[in-house]
Amino acid sequence: MSGKVAVVTGAARGLGRAFTEALLKRGDKVCFCDVDVQQGKQTENELKKNFGDDNVQFLPCDVQKDEEFKDFFNRVIQKYNTVDIMVNNAGIMNENQWRTTIDINLTAVIHGSLLAMNHMKNKSTGGGLIVNVSSLAGVMPVSFCPAYTASKHGVIAFSRSWALQPELKRNRIRITCLCPSFADTDIIKGTDDRVHGPELARMVMKQYGLMVFPYPNDQTLYFEIVVSTLNPYYVAFDSENSHLYWTGRTLGKINRCNPNGSDPTTIVDVSIPVALTLDTHNSTQNSIALHKVTFDGKANQVVVNLTAWPIDIEIGMSVIYMLIKLKYYRYHIMSV
């Protein structure tokens, strides 16, 4: 499924850059934008060296500015004739600039999704994939950054609502969210001045741990999985409905909620079938690997096989715990 044309916003560095590289490795062409022109050009030069001049292009764009965003998107279409994958990734975290946080993290994601949808439904080949980058903060309250959290909840609500639209299905457009946990990028640097309660923020980050950047087997893996859903046969279940990929280090405390004690297999009831939090993050000894998740065929039951069961798994929220807690979510189950 390579050879697609992708757009990634806010990809001069961090997760956006990692997603861009994941796409380039697949053999896609990527046009990325960023408001940081200097960093964008530097990244473009580095990526061109590795992936070829014709395959990657940087264009300056502030996604907060409607006209600029529209022009950027149209320039990509002019150059490549099409956009198959749209990754709305650009984001900031600054509670002192809460309006800007909402503008970039939510309003621009809505704008980017609509630009992509309008194009994808009209193009002759039809179809496409929209990946909206939310956060774990999109599925739970985070007291030290309420505006950021609201923006990320909004991204999920917007994406899930569109994903249920028959029009999208008819046009073979998939929309999905990524919900990473803390990752070691610039967004979490110097947060003391940008959050309410820096001590708590530091404590929570310590508790959850930072996903190390770059993520050879972690974040980009999820991204690749999501992108691979362009191929309907890759996924374990048809993903015509809204689905949420919840990624990151979120698997701690599984032993506390495993009804079978230390038995690595447990059955979790979920009110709506198709739910998943997956985490194969295993770059530190404290991490747990959830190797396989299968659907047992019965409605509302998910069988979670933990083929690795490390003793030290105090690393955050457990998948199962969250599945139970957040059972109103509709997730997507797949094996990795």
Ligand SMILES: NC(=O)c1ccc[n+]([C@@H]2O[C@H](COP(=O)([O-])OP(=O)(O)OC[C@H]3O[C@@H](n4cnc5c(N)ncnc54)[C@H](O)[C@@H]3O)[C@@H](O)[C@H]2O)c1
């Ligand atoms: N790092 C984490 O812990 C984490 C966790 C969950 C979700 N996320 C989300 O991942 C996304 C990427 O964040 P990151 O961690 O790579 O942070 P980052 O700060 O390294 O990267 C964000 C990029 O977006 C760009 N950007 C900011 N405002 C922009 C604008 N108006 N127009 C265009 N580009 C703009 C920045 O210049 C930067 O290059 C964000 O949406 C963030 O909320 C990050």
Ligand SMILES: CCCCC[C@H](O)CC\C=C/C=C/C=C/[C@@H](O)[C@@H](O)CCCC(=O)O
């Ligand atoms: C300052 C960092 C800005 C970037 C934030 C990223 O988007 C990542 C956010 C990821 C996880 C946040 C988790 C926060 C959890 C706490 O609110 C925790 O106390 C919640 C506990 C909930 C519960 O026990 O039910």
